[in-house]
Amino acid sequence: MILSVRRPFPLFVAGLAILQAGLSLDGITSAQGYADLGRGLSGLSRSIGALAPLVLLVPIGILLDRTRPRAALLTMGLLAAAATVFTWFASSLWFTSFPYAVLVGVTSATLVVAAPIAQETYVPAVAGRDRLLRSNAFMFAASALAVAGADLLFSQSHRFFRWLSLPFPAVLLLVAVALFWLMRTPSEQAPSEQAPSEQAPSEQTLPAPGFLEVVRFARSQPVIRAIGAYLVLTAIFEPMASEGGVDVPGLRAGALTFDLLDLAAAVAGAGLAVLLGRGMGMLRLAWVAVVATQP
Numbered sequence: 001m002i003l004s005v006r007r008p009f010p011l012f013v014a015g016l017a018i019l020q021a022g023l024s025l026d027g028i029t030s031a032q033g034y035a036d037l038g039r040g041l042s043g044l045s046r047s048i049g050a051l052a053p054l055v056l057l058v059p060i061g062i063l064l065d066r067t068r069p070r071a072a073l074l075t076m077g078l079l080a081a082a083a084t085v086f087t088w089f090a091s092s093l094w095f096t097s098f099p100y101a102v103l104v105g106v107t108s109a110t111l112v113v114a115a116p117i118a119q120e121t122y123v124p125a126v127a128g129r130d131r132l133l134r135s136n137a138f139m140f141a142a143s144a145l146a147v148a149g150a151d152l153l154f155s156q157s158h159r160f161f162r163w164l165s166l167p168f169p170a171v172l173l174l175v176a177v178a179l180f181w182l183m184r185t186p187s188e189q190a191p192s193e194q195a196p197s198e199q200a201p202s203e204q205t206l207p208a209p210g211f212l213e214v215v216r217f218a219r220s221q222p223v224i225r226a227i228g229a230y231l232v233l234t235a236i237f238e239p240m241a242s243e244g245g246v247d248v249p250g251l252r253a254g255a256l257t258f259d260l261l262d263l264a265a266a267v268a269g270a271g272l273a274v275l276l277g278r279g280m281g282m283l284r285l286a287w288v289a290v291v292a293t294q295p
Contacts, residue, residue: 019080023115025168
């Protein structure tokens, strides 16, 4: 049973799911600040917020390499909570401007990008390298459930939380920070009988790679190049594919129905990854998934 692997793993999954839900709601509430800017400034601020993570992605990865993953998760949760409170406070005072919208958009988008990187860095320590496939699938499904549940709760009860004058996403983010704080990473390495001078340097003593080293390493690895190409092409064509819908005569479905379908697809996809990944291998499974989902 995946929950009985180690005590920190349930706390990690719960904290990560709540963090993702809080960041998702933070993005929804932050988007409300764009409404008073007009179409031109609103579109420009959204574009800056979307492009900033692309520019900062590699520096964020290098910074996380030089930071303990647990500390990075705690810092991101606190920063996101502070940004949410600031957004709520500014919106309450009707203080919205172009610099404010850009600051909020860049901060929110950067944290959304950085959170999965810190998560993947920390998974081996709390789940074990022999359970990465099941652990990642379980975390993906748990995060999808948490985000969908938080979105549904907020959409149905946003007037109640507004009446309480409560920045609801900040509460979720602080709960996630508390769960990360309670975690203690177990030591996976058995004590070595070699002398300290003869031991190989551990991952924590090795210097973190620089920007050019990361680029050179990525270019030298065919799998990383393939994943990078897939992500770039997906980012380019996904908006166009999302606009092209197919009208089915007689089919009437509301937004809630499509949200439930997306949630079911996320959970089913995580389960299929576990079932098929062992026999096919994750690289083959990735290519099969790409081919099978094309129009």
